[in-house]
Amino acid sequence: MMSRRERIIAIVAATAVLLLGLDRFVLSPLQQWRDELSQQTSHVVDELESNNRMIRTRRELSPRWRDLVAAHLPTDPAAAESQLLYALRDAAKNARLNVTTLQPERPAGKEELREVVVSAVGVGSMDAIAHFLYQLDNASMAVRVRRMRIGASEGKDDLTIELRVSTLYRVPVQNAAAAATRPATGGAS
Numbered sequence: 001m002m003s004r005r006e007r008i009i010a011i012v013a014a015t016a017v018l019l020l021g022l023d024r025f026v027l028s029p030l031q032q033w034r035d036e037l038s039q040q041t042s043h044v045v046d047e048l049e050s051n052n053r054m055i056r057t058r059r060e061l062s063p064r065w066r067d068l069v070a071a072h073l074p075t076d077p078a079a080a081e082s083q084l085l086y087a088l089r090d091a092a093k094n095a096r097l098n099v100t101t102l103q104p105e106r107p108a109g110k111e112e113l114r115e116v117v118v119s120a121v122g123v124g125s126m127d128a129i130a131h132f133l134y135q136l137d138n139a140s141m142a143v144r145v146r147r148m149r150i151g152a153s154e155g156k157d158d159l160t161i162e163l164r165v166s167t168l169y170r171v172p173v174q175n176a177a178a179a180a181t182r183p184a185t186g187g188a189s
Contacts (some may be wrong), residue, residue, distance in 0.1 A: 073170045080169035091135030097124035117166040
């Protein structure tokens with residue numbers, strides 16, 4: 001039989017083991033789960049606030065964007081192509097870059113905003129190419145350099161630049177919808 005002192009020590013030891021087990025297997029995992037849940041909640045709240053800001057910004061800017069697009073982008077692909085070719089020739093002339101090839105193309109699309117792409121090849125000094133690219137970057141119209149390659153010309157000090165640039169034009173919504181529903185034909189009409 002255990003003495004009173006031994007029973008107290010056994011009860012205290014059993015209580016300590018029970019509290020340690022309770023902490024180890026119940027309280028600590030519960031606290032860890034609560035912390036993870038708090039972090040996830042905080043992340044979701046931040047993401048929700050970010051998405052709400054984006055939605056508000058879109059609502060505020062959508063009318064302005066539509067007005068800018070309607071006012072400043074041509075509706076005629078030929079006009080957009082002409083503007084881009086003029087911008088390329090003007091930039092090349094100002095930079096004293098000899099453009100040997102300009103090849104326009106109009107990729108097909110069904111969106112309201114479409115692209116006109118021009119492939120260009122030119123020859124000139126490093127300064128001429130840098131000035132040409134600066135002129136394109138500061139053009140009065142939207143010009144995007146889609147691809148560019150600069151290489152040395154054979155037997156010359158000049159460099160060759162090959163690039164594909166594009167600009168946008170818009171198809172009015174009713175025309176885009178009509179074109180999408182119209183069957184494709186093999187010949188020109």
